[in-house]
Amino acid sequence: MSEPRFAPGAQVTVATRRPACHHRAPAYIKGHTGTVERLCGIFGNPETLAHGGDGRPPQPLYRVRFAARELWGPRAERDGDTVEVEIYEHWLEAAS
Amino acid sequence: MSGGHEHGHDHDHPHPFQPDDDAGGLTEHMALVAAVRELLIEGGIYSAEDERRAIERMDARSPAAGARMVARAWVDPAYRERLLADGAAAARELGVEVGPTRLIVVADTAETKNVIVCTLCSCYPRWVLGLPPAWYKARAYRARVVVEPRAVLAEFGTQLPDGMAVRVHDSTADMRYMVLPARPEGTQDWDEEALAAIVSRDCMIGVALPRADAKAA
Amino acid sequence: MSAEPIGPHDLGGAPAGPIDAHEHAVAHWEKQVDAMMTLLSERGHLKVDELRRGIETLGADAYERLSYYERWAQSMTTILLEKGIVTPEAIPAKVAEIKARQP
Numbered sequence: 001m002s003e004p005r006f007a008p009g010a011q012v013t014v015a016t017r018r019p020a021c022h023h024r025a026p027a028y029i030k031g032h033t034g035t036v037e038r039l040c041g042i043f044g045n046p047e048t049l050a051h052g053g054d055g056r057p058p059q060p061l062y063r064v065r066f067a068a069r070e071l072w073g074p075r076a077e078r079d080g081d082t083v084e085v086e087i088y089e090h091w092l093e094a095a096s
Numbered sequence: 097m098s099g100g101h102e103h104g105h106d107h108d109h110p111h112p113f114q115p116d117d118d119a120g121g122l123t124e125h126m127a128l129v130a131a132v133r134e135l136l137i138e139g140g141i142y143s144a145e146d147e148r149r150a151i152e153r154m155d156a157r158s159p160a161a162g163a164r165m166v167a168r169a170w171v172d173p174a175y176r177e178r179l180l181a182d183g184a185a186a187a188r189e190l191g192v193e194v195g196p197t198r199l200i201v202v203a204d205t206a207e208t209k210n211v212i213v214c215t216l217c218s219c220y221p222r223w224v225l226g227l228p229p230a231w232y233k234a235r236a237y238r239a240r241v242v243v244e245p246r247a248v249l250a251e252f253g254t255q256l257p258d259g260m261a262v263r264v265h266d267s268t269a270d271m272r273y274m275v276l277p278a279r280p281e282g283t284q285d286w287d288e289e290a291l292a293a294i295v296s297r298d299c300m301i302g303v304a305l306p307r308a309d310a311k312a313a
Numbered sequence: 314m315s316a317e318p319i320g321p322h323d324l325g326g327a328p329a330g331p332i333d334a335h336e337h338a339v340a341h342w343e344k345q346v347d348a349m350m351t352l353l354s355e356r357g358h359l360k361v362d363e364l365r366r367g368i369e370t371l372g373a374d375a376y377e378r379l380s381y382y383e384r385w386a387q388s389m390t391t392i393l394l395e396k397g398i399v400t401p402e403a404i405p406a407k408v409a410e411i412k413a414r415q416p
Contacts, residue, residue: 016316022366024268026215028242028325030316041198043270050362052395061269063200068243068262072326077246080261086269122415125383126342131407132390133345135399142352150348151341215325217365218381227347230337233381239329251332266325 004060004089010036011095012064014087022050025091029083033095034066037084045088059088154227161192162224162274163295165201167288170279176203183274187224194223202265203276204302209256211249211302212265212273213241219267221274225297232301242266252303275302282308320369321376343382349389359392367391 006012013033014025024046039062044055068081122130137144165187169176179186183199199221202210214220215238220228231237241248245262249255256262265273277299283291298304318327339347353359367388371379379387393399 018317018319022362022369023319024216025319026266026268026323026325027316027318028215040200040269040271046269046362046365049360050366052363055362061271063271065263068264072243075243075326077244078261081245082261082263083242083266084263085266086271088269122412125379125386127408127411128390128404129342129346129349129386130411131404132386132393132399133349134411135403135407136349136353136393139398141356141358141398146352147345147348150351151344154344154347154351216319216322217368227339229334230381231332231334234333235324235327236329236332239324239327240332242325248332252334 004039004042004062006036006039006060006062006089006092006094008036008038012036012062012087012092013095014064015091015093019047021047023047023091025087026085028071029064029066029085029087032066032070034064034070034085037063037065040086043088045090059090061086061088062092063087064092157223158226159224159295159297159300160292161187161190162221162297162300163292164190164288165192165224165274166276166295166300167292169276170283170291171288176276179276192224197221197223198271199224199274200265200271201274201276202263204278206260206278208261208263209245209249209302210263210265210275211241211245212267212275213238214267215239215242216266216268219272221272221300223272224274225300229297249303252298254304274300276300277302277306280306280308321371321373322365322369339382346382346385346389350385353389353393358396358398359389363392364388 011033014029014031016031039060041061042058043061045057045059046055049055063084064087065082065084068076068083069079071083136142165179168190169179175186178189179201180203183201184194184197187194187199204210218228218233220232222228237248242264245264246256267273277295294306294308294310296304299306350359350364354361364385368384371384371387375387376384390404394401
């Protein structure tokens with residue numbers, strides 16, 4: 001496993017793919033850009049763990065902070081509200 | 097039974113929890129659970145005694161543990177720092193067993209109110225709060241709190257001051273969350289025990305605020 | 314919502330009504346389900362990710378219709394069958410035995 005790619009403060013975008021396997025990236029964050037709040041640690045990948053696999057290679061897990069306005073547009077209640085979600089590294093790309 | 101859903105019991109409406117009264121007979125799922133449980137016990141996977149102990153441990157966990165942690169953080173700034181740095185270690189420091197839990201404690205401030213949810217299932221800091229309430233596991237809370245937290249909090253009778261931002265924490269993976277609410281006004285002279293008594297489960301989920309006048313409740 | 318939900322469990326932002334904040338006691342059989350998950354997980358027979366996968370693949374209709382611990386029971390049974398820890402023949406036989414024991 002490689003070193004974690006992202007440091008706190010990095011701007012990251014969540015992939016939009018929808019694999020058939022179990023995965024833990026909810027639809028409401030897919031395609032959206034947020035800021036890495038912290039690295040939570042390195043954990044087994046649920047996408048294989050859920051299907052009898054061993055979770056290897058393990059994945060860095062980040063907390064990513066999104067502006068509610070970025071996620072929900074006009075549905076968000078207020079500017080300044082945020083949502084934080086745990087996301088495994090292979091779901092993230094550096095924001096362009 | 098291989099994932100079949102064609103069981104014949106009389107669900108005529110969606111419901112997120114079992115009715116409280118389970119004396120009304122054996123549902124198909126209760127029979128399935130009883131069967132699988134007996135097969136596992138007969139197969140030596142675990143014993144009835146293992147199960148009894150597991151349920152005993154489950155029943156022993158309650159929001160009182162989290163409330164003790166919050167109260168200590170309110171009176172001891174150094175403990176507060178440790179709690180925010182490593183929630184699990186800070187829990188163990190007070191004799192609260194947390195098993196393998198990775199606990200992130202998020203602190204409310206004058207500017208930010210924190211709320212926890214698990215939109216994908218029902219991840220919950222059960223070692224420090226006990227089993228989650230039914231509403232935490234149900235559709236309405238999981239669907240709505242990430243979009244309209246103020247509206248959801250208002251349904252719990254919680255009004256936030258103007259200008260306070262809301263931060264919703266969706267526990268999608270390996271971490272668990274607990275809210276460290278702000279210490280309310282009017283509690284300056286209180287001891288830890290009195291403080292812990294106003295820290296409810298809902299305060300640590302983030303849908304309620306501790307109140308000095310809730311002491312008797 | 315921009316992306317298609319992963320499955321019926323992917324609820325963030327989905328349409329939903331008011332919160333029903335009534336408290337509900339957890340029944341003993343539900344605690345047995347919870348304990349089953351804990352014990353199987355501690356002994357390395359079943360992972361929480363597998364439990365989740367089993368719940369997510371129940372289908373939208375069953376996901377909506379079943380109660381929380383009914384979903385767990387269904388999922389755990391599926392995974393235990395997959396792994397051969399229980400057999401498809403043993404379950405209906407045991408269910409019949411249990412029903413026959415009912416007063």
